[in-house]
Amino acid sequence: MNATTQVAKWDIFEFEAKADVPGNPYLDTEIWGVFSQGNRQIRVPGFYDGDGSFKVRFSPDQTGNWSVTTQSDVADLDGKTANFTVTEAREGVHGPVGVRNKFHFAYADGTPYAPFTTTCYAWTHQPVEMQEQTLKSLECGAFNKMRMCVFPKHYPYNQNDPLHDVYAVKPDGKYDPDQPNFEAFQHFENQIARLGALGIEADVIIFHPYDRWGHCRWTEEQDYRYLRYLVARIAAYRNVWWSLANEYDFMLDVKPMSRWHRFFSIIEEGDPSRHPKSIHQGYIENSYDHRKPWVAHASIQHFQTTDTAKWRADYGKPIVNDEMHYEGDIVQCWGSITAETLVHRFWMTVMKGGYAGHGETYSHPQDLLWWAKGGELRGQSAERIAFLRGIVEEDATNGLTPFEEIDGLQAWPSLGAARDGDVTYIYLAEHRPLTWTLGLPQDDGTNWEVDIIDTWNMTITPAKRVEAHVPVAIKHAEKTVGGKADAGFGVELPGKPNLCVRVRRKRA
Amino acid sequence: MNATTQVAKWDIFEFEAKADVPGNPYLDTEIWGVFSQGNRQIRVPGFYDGDGSFKVRFSPDQTGNWSVTTQSDVADLDGKTANFTVTEAREGVHGPVGVRNKFHFAYADGTPYAPFTTTCYAWTHQPVEMQEQTLKSLECGAFNKMRMCVFPKHYPYNQNDPLHDVYAVKPDGKYDPDQPNFEAFQHFENQIARLGALGIEADVIIFHPYDRWGHCRWTEEQDYRYLRYLVARIAAYRNVWWSLANEYDFMLDVKPMSRWHRFFSIIEEGDPSRHPKSIHQGYIENSYDHRKPWVAHASIQHFQTTDTAKWRADYGKPIVNDEMHYEGDIVQCWGSITAETLVHRFWMTVMKGGYAGHGETYSHPQDLLWWAKGGELRGQSAERIAFLRGIVEEDATNGLTPFEEIDGLQAWPSLGAARDGDVTYIYLAEHRPLTWTLGLPQDDGTNWEVDIIDTWNMTITPAKRVEAHVPVAIKHAEKTVGGKADAGFGVELPGKPNLCVRVRRKRA
Structure with a gap:
């Protein structure tokens, strides 16, 4: 490191330290970086990235001169320092998104941000060529937020093995919760960065119940460790959002409510950028209490979009209806509505002061459904959502x-x-x-x-x-x-x- | 009267007594008929019909020999008797409708009855030719229940004077609550009978707020007298239903809640046939408590028909969604939906175990809108509702x-x-x-x-x-x-x- 290292505001400054640590550093070794500008100090958790490499990532929110000093119980990782200079944000970079005006969002630089979400839960787990196709499809301009899972997905139409297992696989086919696959995380965060380059927020789904790898049944300690690790790795990506779960209520038997509360605070402890946090439910009557102060916005799954104003009143927060059913023709009700209906629900949600989510679930001989795998957009709603987005963005000031x-x-x-x-x-x-x-x-x-x-x-x-x-x-x-x-x-x-x-x- | 007078079961036996009573018999004179078969006695209120004529009407529910004896403080009206024989019901006559199987209806003879409602609020107040046209239109077979008001209607698209004023008109244009117009009531009940002959239930709307005649501001005593009078006149018509109001909540400032409760018991006192009773609201959040025991079924006004199963759970009674918006093109939202949407809402309501209501509100140069005036059906939903009705009736047993x-x-x-x-x-x-x-x-x-x-x-x-x-x-x-x-x-x-x-x- 030298004093001339430069990084643009809201990009990532990454500090690496090497150490040969005995045992399993994922379990036993902590490293922190204390980032300073004048008297201001921000303490950020680091993480082990395999092969003796420890990293601390930081997304600076102010231009000027900064320094970092590491803290660790391991002597080789403690007291390391570096200086760096933060330059103006690059063209088109507006910083992380946060809540503004109670029911709406804006980037850190004040630019209004109205989420237009799509959903490709397991797109980062598909073959590389298909991931490229997904990124290409996203250039259509309809969407500026993507719901995507850290873990691969086991579900109807989703039986293929992931590109990378997220943790080491044991002989019984289950993930070893003590052995993260660093390559999988590197790939995942690389795809977050590529979305960011397209102006798309990554709504990262941390837990989900569509599981043949056993992560649903991890212990409290294993869950917390995974979450801390994930936060340390990706919180510095400016386009990250935290979606604690898809359908958290289908996991309450194995992850009780107290654990979900705690997950929110673990994220807060490790995320100095304070990215938006939410939690998605299966049945509306099982909704998490979105009024809790650590919930940034209410993530809704419901088709009755005329209720959007009611949800605003209920929660006093931005309403993001992530699932209003998807354009498609599969047997499941959530995946068989017409494009006309989905476009209608987008307009209804947005024009009642909420934000809406898209997905496509057209039957395909090789089960290549956008909603889970990405790839090609085949429907008629996306271009009409792009049209709506253009109209909203043209006149957005404080939100509707x-x-x-x-x-x-x-x-x-x-x-x-x-x-x-x-x-x-x-x-x-x-x-x-x-x-x-x-x-x-x-x-x-x-x-x-x-x-x-x-x-x-x-x-x-x-x-x-x-x-x-x-x-x-x-x-x-x-x-x-x-x-x-x-x-x-x-x-x-x-x-x-x-x-x-x-x-x-x-x-x- | 002689012992050979015959009347068919569920038709009307009318007993008339003449008396020259001083003052205003509408205010001062009571007559009752006690109808007996063996030891069974049913005491029924009578009413003054003008010109010295007092009448008691009765709809017998058992065949065989019956007698009636009058009771009154007026000597000429007291102790009059008659005998009559009740024969089997005429072909196609099934008796009054009641609730059956908690969420459904049947005629008194056990025949299932699934209401398919239409709405011509003020059809009996239009010119006679138009009323004939309405009855002709109803032969389309789509509908077996009609929502209709006792009072004429003052509202956008409804400015014409009624065929008959329901009460005498004072110099200020307001109705004199002490002077019913007997001819108006005779006409009204005649039209109830003509609907009955078509197999159509008359959902009689007793109070409504669309008023330039002042009946909205009648006193408690005036309201109760009117209601007792109406019940005495028409309760014997087997196809009567009691709808206490259209949009009762828009009259709460002049008719407080306690009065609405009392209206229900006044009807019960005068109606031995126990016709279905309900009360219709403007805004769903102002709904009367349909769980009260004197409410037969929940009369709903709401477009969100997917909530039908929720309303069943809320009220534990038949759900009759009288207004789900109307097929039409007027500026009001409740009157501008497509036929496709209304047909969809009928199917949704019925297939969630409820019952639905139709109306048509197409702009017309002379303001001839079916929803208020009857006349011609111009839309595309009625024939499709007839199609649905045929399907439901073909297989109805206990209700859906x-x-x-x-x-x-x-x-x-x-x-x-x-x-x-x-x-x-x-x-x-x-x-x-x-x-x-x-x-x-x-x-x-x-x-x-x-x-x-x-x-x-x-x-x-x-x-x-x-x-x-x-x-x-x-x-x-x-x-x-x-x-x-x-x-x-x-x-x-x-x-x-x-x-x-x-x-x-x-x-x-």
């Missing part, structure tokens, strides 16, 4: 607030209607009125541009204005119900479903 | 139990899947798997006929059997989730949404 929460704008819950600054969206879903007024500006409309978005055909057309001739509010006995009465004008609609009315203040 | 409640048949909640005796329906909604196995028989299928029902195109096609090659149940750690694994066979599906798989034991 659904009409349910906007004072005086009582909405029908079957609409996806929301506002962000001076942009309002009214997604009409299965409704196809001939005119529309609810939520339109109360002036004469001169200063607003109003467009009709066809969510399926991906067109945006200026709306024809009409008189707001139908009263929206109804006065009963003493009550007024049904919405604000005083929209200043209406718009004509073509009488078909799945349209969205967009209202924006005219730009100078 | 959703998979959610069938032991061991864990279902995905997005399906509408249910069983009644040896018939199983699996409505796949937005799912379009290429094969299906869940809920199919566990034997080799020899004794079952399996059909694919296309709910939109109204076709029924024998299914092609295939091997049940995809496991439905998934074993995690220690848990099995995702449904019963051991279906004996599968069926091939054409890969499109809104299909229903029907399995029936082969008939001899």
Whole structure:
């Protein structure tokens, strides 16, 4: 190391120390790095990477001069130091994502981040060529977050052996929880980095129940050690998110609730970047208590996307509906919906102030289903999700607030209607009125541009204005119900479903 | 009257007494009829019908010899008697409907009754020709229950004056709560009878908030008097149902909750046939407590029909979703859904063990919308509801139990899947798997006929059997989730949404 080592802000500074340590360093040897800038100190866990190599990784969040000093009970690993200089972030690098404005996200540099998730649980465990194909498919621009598992997957349509076993395999076919396969972890984190280069966050699923390797039944100590190790290895990747589990409730018999609580704190202990943490359930009635302070956002699995505003109210956090069923044709209900339905659920979720997840599960003679293995996108929803993403990103400022929460704008819950600054969206879903007024500006409309978005055909057309001739509010006995009465004008609609009315203040 | 007067069972025996009573008999004069067969006595309230005429109506539920004796403080109305003979019910007359098997309905003679509701709130208040058109339209066979208001309706698209004012109109345009218009009531009950002749139950909406005549603000005493009067007049019509209100929660400011409770007991006091009673809300969060013992069934207004099984669990009573939004194109969300969506919601509701309601709200230059005025059916859902009704009636025995409640048949909640005796329906909604196995028989299928029902195109096609090659149940750690694994066979599906798989034991 020398004083001229340079690293860009939010990239990774890696410090390596070599030592010949007897026994199993994975079990017995700790190394820490204390990173300093002036009086500021950040203590970061390191990890053993095999072959006598110990590493500490750090993602600096400030430019300028930094130093690191190691701590360890092993003399050869203790008190090592290095200096390095952190330069400005590279073009397109915005830092790790965090929660902003209660229900939304932003990168560390303040750039809004609206997750558009896809799911290829075991893509890093497929043959290398297929992984390349997955990365190629992701260039479609629909997605900026990927749900992906550390462990390989054993499940219908997923019987093939992984590219790399994550731990050494014992004669009985089970993983040896004391023997990580360093090559597997190196590959996994390399693929996280490649996603990062594409602008895609890696929503890393730490535990899952689709298991023939026995990791589901690891002891508390084995679980904690694995988790500490994983966090030490990958927390410095700026695009990491922590998803404690897929369907954690299907493992409660072997990993009790107390352990899930503890997992959250173990991550906090080792992750100075404080990446978003969540936990995904199988049945909605088994949801983890997402209100707990260590949960960054509620990871939901439910098809009833009109409930998104309710979940916001329940949890007071960003809602990320990771599974709303997938576009496909397999026998399982979660994998057999039409592209039309999935696109509708994306719009509904986003236009109720939440965030949505995609997957594809089309039957394939070699069981090559995107949802688990990546590869090729074969469906019709991805390009329409890219269209939605473009619309959202064009005007994102603080994030969308659904009409349910906007004072005086009582909405029908079957609409996806929301506002962000001076942009309002009214997604009409299965409704196809001939005119529309609810939520339109109360002036004469001169200063607003109003467009009709066809969510399926991906067109945006200026709306024809009409008189707001139908009263929206109804006065009963003493009550007024049904919405604000005083929209200043209406718009004509073509009488078909799945349209969205967009209202924006005219730009100078 | 003479001893040979005959009336068929469940028709109406009407006893009339004349008296010249001073003052306002509507306010001051009571008459009761005590109907006797052997030692059995049923005391029934009578009513004043104008012009010195007092009537008591009775719908006998047993054949044989009956007598009636009147009771009144007015000497000319007291102690009058008559004998009559009740003959067998006429062809096609099955008696009043009641709850059977907890979640379902049947006529008094045991014939299953599955309500298929439509809504023409103010049809009896339209010009006579239009009322004839409504009755003609109802011959389409889609519907066997009609939601209809006693009072006329003041609301968007409903500004015309009623055919008959229900009470005398005062100079300020408001109804005089002391002066019923006997002709209006006679017309109303005549139309109930005409629906009855078509096999259609009249779901009579007693109070509603769409009011320019002031009945919303009547006092407690005025409300109770009106209700007693209405019950005395129409309870003997075998096809009456009591819907205490449309959107009762929009009147809570003028009719407090205690009054709604009391309304139920007033009906019970005057209705020996015990017709079904319910109460309809505007916002689901304002629902009346349908668990109360005097509520026969839960009248729901909500579009999220996948919640039907939840409502069954919540209330333990028949679920009648009277408003799931209407087929139409008006600006209000409750009146702008596609026919496809409404047909889907009918199937979903019915195949989750509930009952559903229809309405049509297509814009019309003269504001002739079926939902309020009747007239012509212009949409595409009615004939498809008739198709569904035919399927349900063909195999109805005890009523449908959703998979959610069938032991061991864990279902995905997005399906509408249910069983009644040896018939199983699996409505796949937005799912379009290429094969299906869940809920199919566990034997080799020899004794079952399996059909694919296309709910939109109204076709029924024998299914092609295939091997049940995809496991439905998934074993995690220690848990099995995702449904019963051991279906004996599968069926091939054409890969499109809104299909229903029907399995029936082969008939001899």
